[in-house]
Amino acid sequence: MTVDEFEEMLRVVCANLTKEVRINGIYKTSSEFELRVREEFNVYLANTDVKVDFDPHPYIFPDIVLGEFGVEVKYTANNTWRSVANSIFESTRSNAVKHIYLLFGKMGGTAAVDWGKYDDCVIHVRTSHLPRFEVEINPKKSLFSIMGLSYEQFLHLPISEKMIHVRKYARARLKEGERLWWLEDNDETSHSLPLQVRLYMRLSQEEKRKLRGEAALLCPQIVKPSRSKGKYDDASIYLLTYHGVLCSQARDLFSAGSVALRTDGSRGGNYLERALQDIEKEMRAAANRLDDRLFVEYWGQSVPPGERIREWLKRADEFAVTWKPSDTLFL
Template identity: 30%
Template sequence: MEQRFVSFNVEGMNHVDNLVSSLLGSSLTYMNEKTNGKTEFYNKMKPSEVEQLSYDSMVEVAPSVDFPKERIELISGHVFPDILLHETKYGVEIKSTQKDSWTSTGSSIVESTRDADTERVYMLFAKLGGTPEFRCKPYQQCLSNIAVTHAPRYLIDMELDEKNNIFSLMKTNYDEFRQLNEADKISQVRQYYIEKAKAKGKYEMPWWMGGTTNVNLSFYADLDIEEKREIETRALILFESLFNVSKDRQNKYKTFSLWLCTNYSLLCTNMRDLFTAGGSYHYINGQKLEHPYPHIVGDLLNSLPRIKKMLKDPDYMLMKSIEEFWDSKYDRNNLLSSWVNMIEDKFKSQAELKDIPIRELIEMEAIAQI
C-alpha cells in the first residue's frame, strides 16, 4: 500500500519542520480513522467540505503535538495554498476526487495567488470514491504532468514515483520553477513539450501555450500582403524543413502549420502553394540558369532584405521561436551567420539543392526571377 504520509526530506530538519510533519501525520491518521463505517457519507462530500474537514482535523490534533492551533488558517480559494501554517513557511493544498482514483486536476502552474510567506507546500488529497482514504505528501512529488482547462494546470497523481514528477521530467525542480515569472514558466513548459514531441518523431505543439493573441481562428488567405510577407519571412528563418525538396517532402509543412495556428490563430487551406505557387525560378540577377531553381529558393533569395533585418534585430517573439525551433547550434550575437550555416547544411543534404551555391548567392544578395 502507498504510504499515506510522506514528509519533506529536508537537510538539517529543525524543530518547525518536525512539528509540521507531526501535525500533518497525526491529522492524516485522525482523518482516516474517522472514515471507518462512513463510506456513503464521504462518497458524497463536496470539495469545500473536504477543505473544512482537513482544517478542523488539524485544529483538533494540534494540541496533541504541541502545535499552536491559532497558527492554522483556512484560506480556501483566495490564496494558494488552501491552509496556511503561519510562522512555519509551510502550507497545505487540499484536493479531492469522488472517483476511486488517486489522480485529479490540480492548481494553475502560474500560482499567481501564492502566499508570499509560504516556501513549502504539502498536498492533502481525499479519495472519496470506493473506500474513502486520505493521503498527504510534498506538493511537487505528486504533480505528474500539465494539462489545460481554462489555463495550464498541474495533474495530480498521489501514487507517483518521486523521480517521475513533471519537474524531474523537465530537468528542473519545483522551487526553481515556481519562482519564475509567468512568461518564463510558460516558455519552459512549452519547450519541454516541443522537445518531447521531437524526440518521439511527432508533429505536435502545445496550442494552449503559444504566442497567440487572437481569440478567433481565421484564414491565412484573408491577410493583407504585408502581413503575409511578415509571416513568410519568419517561416523562412525558423523552419529549415521548408527546404525538404528531396527528402521527407511529405512532412515539410507540418511544423510550420502548427506554428501558424498556435502563434497566429491562422488556418491555411493551401499550405503547399505558399512556397511553390508561380513555378520555378529561371534567372538569377538577370542571368538565365542552366537548371531552374525550385520556387522556395527564389523566395529565400528575394526575402533576404527582410530576413537580414529581422535577424540583426530580433524581437522577443522571434528570439523565443528560434530557441524552440533551431536544432543546430547558433550564436545569439550573430544570428544571421548561424542561419546561413544552417541553410547551407540543409541545401547540402538535399539532392535537388546540393549544387546550388546558396552561401555565395546570399552574400551577393542575389535576386531571383521566374
C-alpha cells in the same frame, strides 16, 4: 507543532475521512469535501492555539493555512490520484506557510483520502493560459527531481529563471513534429500565441508574403520531395503557434500555382523553387529580424543574422533531392 506532529494529524484526518466515505458514501463536490477537511482539522486542533479559517480568501494558496503549515486540498470524482494544481508562479501564496502538503480526496473506484508532501507530489507542468503544476499522490518521480533542484529552490527563483527550467523540461518531452507554443519569459502571463486566431486566406498579400518568408526560412525542410511526409508541418505549426494564423492547406504556402506563378505565369518547372525565388526579399528580411530563440528552437542552434541565409542554403541542399537550392536561390 512540529513537522512530525503535523504529519501525524494528516494521517489521522485522512484515515477518518476514508472511513467516512466508505461507510456514508462519497462527497459530491469539491467544496463539500474541503469543508469536511476543515471540520476534521478543527476537531483535531480544538485544544491548541491553531485555528481553522472557515472563510478564507478564495484564491489563497494553499487552501488551508494552519500556522506555518499549509494544506492544498484536491478532489476528484474519478478513479485517479492525479490533478491540475496551482500556478507555478504561486503569486497568491500565503507568506506565513513554510511547509506545504497535499491532501487528496479520490471519490472514484475505491474511495479514499490520502496525503503527501507537496514537493514530492508535483509531477508535471501543464500549460493553458499560464503554466500550472500537476500533482499526484505517491508518484514514481517528482518534477523537481527531474529538474535537478528542490521545490524550495524553485519557489524563490525569479519568474524568468523559473521559465528557463520549465522550458527545458518541456522541450525534453517533445515528440517528433511538436513545438512549444510559449517562448516568452518576461512575466507569468506572456507567451507568443495570440489570443485571436486568423485564417491565412483572409490576410493581406503583404502579410502573407512576410509570414511565408519567416516560415520558409525557419523550415528549410519544405524543399523535400513533394511526397515527403510532414514536410510542411513545422511551417504550419510556426504560423499557428507564433502568429495565431491557421493555414488549412499548408502546400498552398509554397507550391500552389497562385504563389509559384506570381511573377511569371508560364506553366512548368519547379513550383516550389519559383515560389521561394519570389519571396527571397522577405526571407532576407526575416533573417535579419527574427529573434535568435526561434533559430535555436527550429534549427537547434544559435545563428547570427548575417549567416542565416548561408546556413539555410546549406540545410536546404541537404533536404532537396532533385534540385540544389544554392544553385538557384539567393544568387
